[in-house]
Amino acid sequence: MSLALETRDLTKTFDVGKRLLRPPKAQVHAVHPTSLRVENGETLGIVGESGCGKSTLARMLVGLLPPSSGTIEIEGLSGGSSPADFGRVIQYVFQDPVSSLNPRKTIRQILEAPLIHLHGMGRSERAARIDEIFDSVSLRGEFLNRYPHEFSGGQAQRIGIARALAANARILVLDEPVSALDVSVQAQVLNLLADLKDELGLTYLFISHDLAVVEAVSDRVAVLYFGAVVEEGRAENIFASPRHPYTRLLAESAPVVGRPIGGQAQGELPDPMNPPPGCAFASRCPRATDICRTDRPELRPIEGDQRAACHHPLDP
Amino acid sequence: MGGYILKRLVSAVPVLLGITVIVFAIMSLIPGDPATAILGSYATPENVEKLNRDLGLDKPLVQQYFIWIGNMLQGDFGRSFALNRPVLDEVLDRFSATLVLAGAAFVLCAVLGIIAGVISAARQYGWADRAITVAVILGISIPSFFLGMMMILLFAVRLKWLPVSGMYAIYGGGDLPDLLRHLAMPAIALSLVATGVVARLSRAAMLEVLRQDFIRTARAKGVGERRVIWGHALRAAMVSIIPVLGIQAGFVLSGAVYIEIVFQWPGVGRMLVDAILKRDLLLVQGGVVFVAACYVFFNIVVDVAQSLLDPRIRT
Amino acid sequence: MSTFLKLLARNRLAVFGAAVLGAIILLVVITPLLPLPDPNATATADRFKRPFSDGFILGTDHLGRDLFSRLLWGTQLSLAVGLAAALIAGTIGAAIGIVAGYFGGRIDNVIMRAIDMLMAFPYILLALAIVAALGPGLLNALYAVAAVNIPFFARNVRGVTVSIAHKEFVDAARLSGMGHLRIITTEILPNVLPVVVIAMSTTIGWMILETAGLSFLGLGSQPPQADLGSMLGEARAAMITAPHTSIVPGVMILLIVMSVNLLGDGVRDALDPRLRSGALSRPMAATLVRRDETPPEKTDTKAVLSLENLETRFEVGARIYRAVGGVSLAIQPGECVGLIGESGSGKSVTALSVMGLVASPPGVVTGGAVRLNGQDLIGAPYARLRALRGDRVAYIFQDPLSTLHPLYRVGDQLTEAIRVHHRISRDAAHERAVKLLEDVHIPNARARARSYPHELSGGMRQRVAIAMALANEPEVIIADEPTTALDVTVQAQILKLLDNLRRDRGVSILFITHDFGVVGQLCDRVAVMYAGRIVEEGTTAEVLDAPAHPYTKRLIACVPELGAGRRELHAIPGLPPAVDQLPHGCAFAPRCHKATGLCATSDIPLDGRKRKVRCILPEEDVA
Numbered sequence A: 001m002s003l004a005l006e007t008r009d010l011t012k013t014f015d016v017g018k019r020l021l022r023p024p025k026a027q028v029h030a031v032h033p034t035s036l037r038v039e040n041g042e043t044l045g046i047v048g049e050s051g052c053g054k055s056t057l058a059r060m061l062v063g064l065l066p067p068s069s070g071t072i073e074i075e076g077l078s079g080g081s082s083p084a085d086f087g088r089v090i091q092y093v094f095q096d097p098v099s100s101l102n103p104r105k106t107i108r109q110i111l112e113a114p115l116i117h118l119h120g121m122g123r124s125e126r127a128a129r130i131d132e133i134f135d136s137v138s139l140r141g142e143f144l145n146r147y148p149h150e151f152s153g154g155q156a157q158r159i160g161i162a163r164a165l166a167a168n169a170r171i172l173v174l175d176e177p178v179s180a181l182d183v184s185v186q187a188q189v190l191n192l193l194a195d196l197k198d199e200l201g202l203t204y205l206f207i208s209h210d211l212a213v214v215e216a217v218s219d220r221v222a223v224l225y226f227g228a229v230v231e232e233g234r235a236e237n238i239f240a241s242p243r244h245p246y247t248r249l250l251a252e253s254a255p256v257v258g259r260p261i262g263g264q265a266q267g268e269l270p271d272p273m274n275p276p277p278g279c280a281f282a283s284r285c286p287r288a289t290d291i292c293r294t295d296r297p298e299l300r301p302i303e304g305d306q307r308a309a310c311h312h313p314l315d316p
Numbered sequence B: 001m002g003g004y005i006l007k008r009l010v011s012a013v014p015v016l017l018g019i020t021v022i023v024f025a026i027m028s029l030i031p032g033d034p035a036t037a038i039l040g041s042y043a044t045p046e047n048v049e050k051l052n053r054d055l056g057l058d059k060p061l062v063q064q065y066f067i068w069i070g071n072m073l074q075g076d077f078g079r080s081f082a083l084n085r086p087v088l089d090e091v092l093d094r095f096s097a098t099l100v101l102a103g104a105a106f107v108l109c110a111v112l113g114i115i116a117g118v119i120s121a122a123r124q125y126g127w128a129d130r131a132i133t134v135a136v137i138l139g140i141s142i143p144s145f146f147l148g149m150m151m152i153l154l155f156a157v158r159l160k161w162l163p164v165s166g167m168y169a170i171y172g173g174g175d176l177p178d179l180l181r182h183l184a185m186p187a188i189a190l191s192l193v194a195t196g197v198v199a200r201l202s203r204a205a206m207l208e209v210l211r212q213d214f215i216r217t218a219r220a221k222g223v224g225e226r227r228v229i230w231g232h233a234l235r236a237a238m239v240s241i242i243p244v245l246g247i248q249a250g251f252v253l254s255g256a257v258y259i260e261i262v263f264q265w266p267g268v269g270r271m272l273v274d275a276i277l278k279r280d281l282l283l284v285q286g287g288v289v290f291v292a293a294c295y296v297f298f299n300i301v302v303d304v305a306q307s308l309l310d311p312r313i314r315t
Numbered sequence C: 001m002s003t004f005l006k007l008l009a010r011n012r013l014a015v016f017g018a019a020v021l022g023a024i025i026l027l028v029v030i031t032p033l034l035p036l037p038d039p040n041a042t043a044t045a046d047r048f049k050r051p052f053s054d055g056f057i058l059g060t061d062h063l064g065r066d067l068f069s070r071l072l073w074g075t076q077l078s079l080a081v082g083l084a085a086a087l088i089a090g091t092i093g094a095a096i097g098i099v100a101g102y103f104g105g106r107i108d109n110v111i112m113r114a115i116d117m118l119m120a121f122p123y124i125l126l127a128l129a130i131v132a133a134l135g136p137g138l139l140n141a142l143y144a145v146a147a148v149n150i151p152f153f154a155r156n157v158r159g160v161t162v163s164i165a166h167k168e169f170v171d172a173a174r175l176s177g178m179g180h181l182r183i184i185t186t187e188i189l190p191n192v193l194p195v196v197v198i199a200m201s202t203t204i205g206w207m208i209l210e211t212a213g214l215s216f217l218g219l220g221s222q223p224p225q226a227d228l229g230s231m232l233g234e235a236r237a238a239m240i241t242a243p244h245t246s247i248v249p250g251v252m253i254l255l256i257v258m259s260v261n262l263l264g265d266g267v268r269d270a271l272d273p274r275l276r277s278g279a280l281s282r283p284m285a286a287t288l289v290r291r292d293e294t295p296p297e298k299t300d301t302k303a304v305l306s307l308e309n310l311e312t313r314f315e316v317g318a319r320i321y322r323a324v325g326g327v328s329l330a331i332q333p334g335e336c337v338g339l340i341g342e343s344g345s346g347k348s349v350t351a352l353s354v355m356g357l358v359a360s361p362p363g364v365v366t367g368g369a370v371r372l373n374g375q376d377l378i379g380a381p382y383a384r385l386r387a388l389r390g391d392r393v394a395y396i397f398q399d400p401l402s403t404l405h406p407l408y409r410v411g412d413q414l415t416e417a418i419r420v421h422h423r424i425s426r427d428a429a430h431e432r433a434v435k436l437l438e439d440v441h442i443p444n445a446r447a448r449a450r451s452y453p454h455e456l457s458g459g460m461r462q463r464v465a466i467a468m469a470l471a472n473e474p475e476v477i478i479a480d481e482p483t484t485a486l487d488v489t490v491q492a493q494i495l496k497l498l499d500n501l502r503r504d505r506g507v508s509i510l511f512i513t514h515d516f517g518v519v520g521q522l523c524d525r526v527a528v529m530y531a532g533r534i535v536e537e538g539t540t541a542e543v544l545d546a547p548a549h550p551y552t553k554r555l556i557a558c559v560p561e562l563g564a565g566r567r568e569l570h571a572i573p574g575l576p577p578a579v580d581q582l583p584h585g586c587a588f589a590p591r592c593h594k595a596t597g598l599c600a601t602s603d604i605p606l607d608g609r610k611r612k613v614r615c616i617l618p619e620e621d622v623a
């Protein structure tokens, strides 16, 4: 297998309370040094709770947000490229299907944009390509001349996927693509994504807060907590035998029929303006010891290709 | 809280400087030579040159600006040539009269406008709402100077209830009742437009707030409707009403110029218009800077009021 | 465009304004063609003629000039100047606002500081200063008025641009390879334009007034040229002796500004999409009730709360949305009943109907009964409803950030909840409030009572909301998706808390959710809703293990469950029907693989005694 995407020590820091002349009041480390590798044709799931840096990471990968440090390499392309350069190799599918479509453009105009600006296609060529794409996301051609507000969430998300396909990129970043949809529609979209992947040989980065969805679609999964990858492994292992205490907490908290309510009674995320010096999970972790409160654990291999950032990883 | 006030005060300094720069820049756009204007028919070349030197107008602009600022900081706003009087003395005298007029109008517009807006929203589409809506449309469409003239015709000339103009009666006046009699018409004429604006924005703010989830929560708790409207909803609506009040204070101050002329009120607005027509530029310059500075401080008061109301901005 | 005109035409005030303004404009346009005397020709002998005397329609002014002629020419000038000022200010202001809002950062910072500086002047001071510098004159007055209004437009447009520039479709355009200029012109501008038009249409009247004002002061149009303001200004000296010379131009200004304002408001309302749907109407204190039939007899005597054939609809214009179409559900003391369904299936409306909290207009309860301990609440007087709200039946809503009042301390909100139902002192109520916060495991409860909602995390806020619901020890708590907005680990905490509380206090719960996992862990019984009706009901174990309705069965199959590994999901084709055009018979028929001709012909009843299903070909035998 060949490498589709690799990040090395990618970080993002946001300034809080910007001032005109003096330095900002504080900094928030949205993404701590993160190194990810995604193979061609693979689906990497990224899970984590709200505010843990999923979208920031995703936006850096497609060039919408410049990284504070570290490098991204996508099919040979690397840092310093513009969104348009990125656009030909990697595309983004947004969480909110409706707000990701310009309300004042027809669907055809929306889908034509990448064809014109990324590939410089002529009129007839474009029409043929759009029909082809529209067909592959199972939408009827008559929709092309309508405006976004005429579509339901599920249809709008198909249009969002169609736009990403129109750029002809081989890698798609899917940022919570089904979170805004109802379960019955969610399954339709997830199945469509699976079909497209098989047909077109795509590579996915699938971001979600829903463990069950991620488990159902991914080959590998990375768990994010407080801006850092705390565990990474094969989808079938990671929730079944988590090695990091946070992954276990996540898995136990997910409501599953026939299991008593799990999880912990107390504890929430630390304050991002005042991050703790050691492990960010220490205040909630039942296994925490002194070293956890002073030294930040590094992501290291535990067993096979499962890696965890923990001083006292769990036994399988 | 003290920290917030201090911060706002400090942030006013660049604004004040900016104001002086803008005023100075506009004034230096003036075509021709102020000395010629001042001297009028006495403008012989020697006189002009001498006056220019006296006024410091032969120096480079930047230097002129700093001299002007430096003098102002020491309380020297220059001398009005038309009145032959220090600018600051004249402005202070006149501004106190404007403050009485504009202050009364502002209180009227704030109180009446908010009450009308809340009632209008609470009774949306009822007769009270319709009546207020029509009154508001009329109120914001009538030129205050025309309204003032019509009020004089009706209440002073025809009905003889109130004095025609001025701030005090010439004979035997000077007490508070006398002031109030003279103040009634101009204050009402001045407040009308602002009252209309405040009323319609309060109505809109209330309608917006009344649809919010926390209003439903209050009702679900069993809070009575009067308290929901005048407590929960109005308090939240005030967050968007207070900035409007700040802007309206500026409009009231502005409208005062017309009203002072119609009612012969001895305020700063009338002074400015006279000064412009007489090209008494130092008086214009000083008056504008002074009033604008007062308005900046008023807006700080508004911001502080806002932060007292809304804990989310107190950081 | 045509919907815009239709909406505008429906607004009677706007039509009136348009008619008046149209008449004035028509008059002004044909003015040069009318056989009018020269507006500037003086005739001192004819001074101050009254209207309708000696062939002067509106009389003459202090120089004997024909007022009617001056009025028409003056109106023309005033309108033109006002319009020009609005266009100049709008265009420049919008351009500045778009640039600042789109690029953000330092550019935005610098531009907006400058704008703030200009707004720090009461506007007339700036206008006076500009006129003082340029000298009196109509064109200079126009520049002054336009310049003074630029900051207003810039600020407005910047605000809108910022919100649009952060929309995801702008990011998408960037990824489609568009440059800044193209994004501004094709993505931002079309969305900002309505705002600019609204701002212009609502300020033209104001600009006409301002230019008239400057002329009134003698700083605008110079004699002998007439505009409305200068006519009024010149007439002021003779106001008492010849009032008609003032009234004529004054009334004209009033008419113009009023008609422009009415039309402008109409344009704004027609362009603002929120006003379009009529969503800006305020909800009343209790939902409207329009019930033709007397409520049916009581069927369940033990139940604390029973809904019987409840119908609630939304009437928006000519459309009727049957959000709740005959729901019956009983909750026994101490029981937790789950109500599950996809969004739009009517769960929330059902819940809110219980205590008359559905927003009205447009909501109306049109049938059925809601009995609390046997007594019907639908149509009960407001005072009784209010006394029961929060006291016997309490609510917990979805998003605790928007459902708590942002400007009151959480302790005060709790105290209020207690004091509206109990005559106790503020201090005593506060003690109770602190105790309640401790009961829901808020650490440091006494200090936390002084916090505002925005200072708490989502989980803490929802704990506060739960404490508030418990404040008066209600018999029933209605929880509408209380954990949907929370992260899974926090959701588990809140669910555990609710589960413990209900066991300790024996309170009944109606728990609304779209998550089968949550229902399975928390609820004794569950009812499944589809298109405004309950399609299946039974104990949680029965319904989840052996769903009888095809919809329930297929919905459960859609949901990925943790631990099942990578797999294909079984999607349900199609979408739920819109509740303003429900199909005949079974609402699920268009999506149901078992549907037969019979399903779409007659209404299908909810059959069964304890275990109920609304289907003629159920998947399981429920008899």
Ligand SMILES: Nc1ncnc2c1ncn2[C@@H]1O[C@H](COP(=O)(O)OP(=O)(O)O)[C@@H](O)[C@H]1O
Residues within 6 Å of the ligand: C314, C316, C321, C322, C323, C341, C342, C343, C344, C345, C346, C347, C348, C349, C350, C359, C362, C579
């Ligand atoms: N204010 C309203 N005006 C018009 N229709 C509404 C309004 N509120 C809800 N509805 C409609 O009522 C139906 C049921 O909504 P709701 O009870 O909120 O569903 P759920 O809670 O199951 O997601 C939906 O079709 C929705 O569009």
Ligand code: SF4
Residues within 6 Å of the ligand: A244, A245, A246, A279, A280, A281, A282, A283, A285, A286, A287, A288, A289, A292, A297, A309, A310, A311, A312, A313
């Ligand atoms: S490093 Fe320590 S505190 Fe962090 S997860 Fe591992 S055991 Fe827990």
Ligand code: SF4
Residues within 6 Å of the ligand: C549, C550, C551, C586, C587, C588, C589, C590, C592, C593, C594, C595, C596, C599, C604, C614, C615, C616, C617, C618
């Ligand atoms: S009634 Fe008919 S259409 Fe409806 S769910 Fe049953 S089988 Fe399907």
Ligand SMILES: [Mg+2]
Residues within 6 Å of the ligand: C347, C348, C480, C481
């Ligand atoms: Mg709902």
